Amino acid sequence: MKAQFITLDGIDGAGKSTNLAVMRQWFETRGLPVLFTREPGGTAVGEALRELLLNPATQVSLRTETLMMFAARQQHLEDVILPALAAGTNVVSDRFTDATFAYQGGGRGVPLADIEILENWVQQGVQPDLTLLLDVPLAVSMARIAGAREKDRFEQEQADFFTRVRDVYLQRAAAAPQRYAVIDSNRSLDEVKSSIEQVLSRHFGC
Ligand code: TMP
Numbered sequence: 001m002k003a004q005f006i007t008l009d010g011i012d013g014a015g016k017s018t019n020l021a022v023m024r025q026w027f028e029t030r031g032l033p034v035l036f037t038r039e040p041g042g043t044a045v046g047e048a049l050r051e052l053l054l055n056p057a058t059q060v061s062l063r064t065e066t067l068m069m070f071a072a073r074q075q076h077l078e079d080v081i082l083p084a085l086a087a088g089t090n091v092v093s094d095r096f097t098d099a100t101f102a103y104q105g106g107g108r109g110v111p112l113a114d115i116e117i118l119e120n121w122v123q124q125g126v127q128p129d130l131t132l133l134l135d136v137p138l139a140v141s142m143a144r145i146a147g148a149r150e151k152d153r154f155e156q157e158q159a160d161f162f163t164r165v166r167d168v169y170l171q172r173a174a175a176a177p178q179r180y181a182v183i184d185s186n187r188s189l190d191e192v193k194s195s196i197e198q199v200l201s202r203h204f205g206c
Contacts, residue, residue: 001204003033003085005126007096010134011166012155013144015185015192016094019134022193023092026200035084038094039072043079046072054152066104070118073097077126096128098172103154106168107161130203132196133173134185138163 008016008023020036027034040050049072052058053065060068073096084091097119104110136144138159145155173180181199185192 003088004090004129004203005081005085005093006090006203007093007098007128007131008134009095009098009102009131010169010185011102011136011138011141011162013141013148014134014136015144016134018189019132019183019185019192019196020092020094022196023132023200026197027090027092030204030206032090032204033088034090034092035080036092036094037076037080039076039096039099040069041072042076042081042093043072045075054154056151056153056156058153062104062108062110065108066100066110066115066118069100069104070122073100074122077123082126093128096131097123098131098133098169101172102165102168106164106166107154107157112168128179130199131173131180132199133169133180133182134192135166135170135182136184136186138166140186141166 006023008020010016024034024036039046040053041047049068052060053068053072076093081091081093097115100119101112101115105112105115141162142159145151148155170182173182183192183195183199
């Protein structure tokens with residue numbers, strides 16, 4: 001099996017951090033080569049863009065914000081993701097283009113067709129082999145964010161923003177069920193962990 005490109009996504013407060021650790025352990029246990037990375041980020045310029053994008057003081061237009069996400073992604077693909085896959089290393093990215101459709105498209109209202117144009121230009125057909133979408137009801141997400149440290153520029157958005165973000169994630173997953181595994185993250189840590197392990201085991205056949 002060729003090296004797999006796997007992404008983990010979902011609204012803020014869906015429990016990505018905890019479940020990234022579950023994924024890391026799953027790969028380690030099986031001795032499979034894997035690189036964990038994140039978006040926006042993953043390269044020096046990507047991390048610099050991330051700082052700007054998450055800083056509540058940053059003022060940017062919707063198009064600029066969208067282009068910054070794709071600028072980070074372009075460098076990430078060229079410098080990190082594609083070389084790792086070519087070398088036979090599986091890649092797990094904490095967020096990818098689904099987040100742009102959900103946040104800039106659903107949340108902010110950038111036309112999805114415009115995002116598709118950038119997706120095609122930047123990715124040249126590269127798509128994740130598998131996307132794990134962590135899903136929680138809005139109230140759970142909002143409660144988790146409320147308990148967090150200082151809120152970043154996205155976490156400061158209101159419930160209706162996250163409702164639109166979640167809707168786009170779920171619509172995308174429903175439209176391409178062969179790529180997405182939607183994981184109900186509003187359960188005990190053990191239940192979510194075992195769902196994630198099952199999805200990975202089914203995908204890799206081990
Ligand atoms: P996180 O890594 O802690 O989830 O923070 C990243 C934030 O950036 C999160 O609120 C989602 C947002 N984001 C977008 O709005 N568009 C994107 O394309 C990506 C990758 C992230």
